Amino acid sequence: MKLRYLLYLGLLLPLAACTLHVDEGRVYAPPPHVEWRWDPGLDVFVVLGRPHLYYRDRTYYRWHDHDGWYWSDRHDGGWHRGGKGLPPGLSKKYGKSRRAHGGGGGY
Template sequence: MRPLLRGALLVGLLGLGACVQAPLATAPVTSPSGSSNHPRFAPPPGVDSQWNGQLGVYVVGGAPHLYYRERTYYRWNSGWSWASNPQGPWLPTDSSGVPPGLNRRYAQ
């Protein structure tokens, strides 16, 4: 009886081992030069934009000094403001409320 039990246990363990899948080998996410998207941050919905790696934000097309990252729009107009929609309402903020790349670009 023991050899039968041992055989059943071995078959069960081998069966479980077959269920374990090795992780898929995938290439790292890279964006071709000139790409308009970032691999981690989603672009703003419904507006033209392009990712700017130096600023760390999307630059929204057709609107001067309008930027987007992580569901937030940032606008420079002699000071910073932010909104969840490109039409506002805009709330004032200081440089600590914007991504660091934007803060460096408009440093006073």
């Protein structure tokens, strides 16, 4: 049974190669419905045309200078306060003093 799944994966992976990013053995699917680029330093997808909007593992992360991090499962809203398991690269870029798991106000 496992052999069958490996065979299916081997057949499907070349078809998905243009839409997946593989980094140190992990596979990341890009965000749907937006233009993006992979940022290896941040280890996230950067959503093009939307300042401070990032995506990884089916979660969008948005930075607001005055209020900190928000997250959503959609690029266009439904924002929640806090980092929701903020990827380490984003914590490094924005600094620990900028409330990676808090905030107020928002999008």
